[in-house]
Amino acid sequence: MSEKRIVLYVEDNRENRTLVRRVLEAEGYEVVEAANAEEALKKLQEKRPDIILMDISMPGVDGYSLTGTIKSLPDYSSTPIIAVTANVMRGDREKSLEAGCDGYIQKPIDIDLLAQQLERFLARQS
Numbered sequence: 001m002s003e004k005r006i007v008l009y010v011e012d013n014r015e016n017r018t019l020v021r022r023v024l025e026a027e028g029y030e031v032v033e034a035a036n037a038e039e040a041l042k043k044l045q046e047k048r049p050d051i052i053l054m055d056i057s058m059p060g061v062d063g064y065s066l067t068g069t070i071k072s073l074p075d076y077s078s079t080p081i082i083a084v085t086a087n088v089m090r091g092d093r094e095k096s097l098e099a100g101c102d103g104y105i106q107k108p109i110d111i112d113l114l115a116q117q118l119e120r121f122l123a124r125q126s
Contacts, residue, residue, distance in 0.1 A: 004030045005122065008049035010040045010066065011084070012058045020053065020109065027115040037061035037069070044070070049079065051122055053105070056085040056096060064099035071100040080121045084109065 007029050011017045014035070021031040032047050034040035036058060043049075052070065056063035063083060070076050083096035086107040093104045103121050105114070 004028060005050040005118075006030045006032060006047055007051050007053060007118065008032045008034060008040065008043055008047070009053045009084075010034045010037070010058070010063065011053070011055040012036060013055070016055075016107075016109075019111065020114070023111045023114055024118070029115070029118070037066045040066060041069070044073070044076065048075070050125075051118055052079060052081045053084050054081050054101065056083050056087055063101075064095070067096075067100040078125070080125055082118075082121055 007024055009017055009020050009031055012035050017033045021033060024031050032043050032049060034043050037060060054063040054067055063085070067081050070079070070081060080102040081100065082103040082105055083101040084105045084107060085092065085096065088106055096104050105117055
């Protein structure tokens, strides 16, 4: 990767944010963190992420609603949003996609595969 790709990781769990940031920074990404919907929307005004990792189960505004809000913004309608969730029951993946997510990564995150997964989603945008 020549230029650093920017990842916005929206996740209410600090340990999860720290783990993903360390893994992705080691792979050459710049990671911007947000703990909730309000913070995420503020970060979108500061940085323009290439991809967004979205926790689905957050207090207050959940990841489904936040995804819809972000996708409705003209500047972000085509930015890939990947659901990152422990919701693995039948239909959860489909619900994420129906909410506007472009993909789905199951928790616990496989840190050995995470960068490859992001590259696949980013390649689709090119």
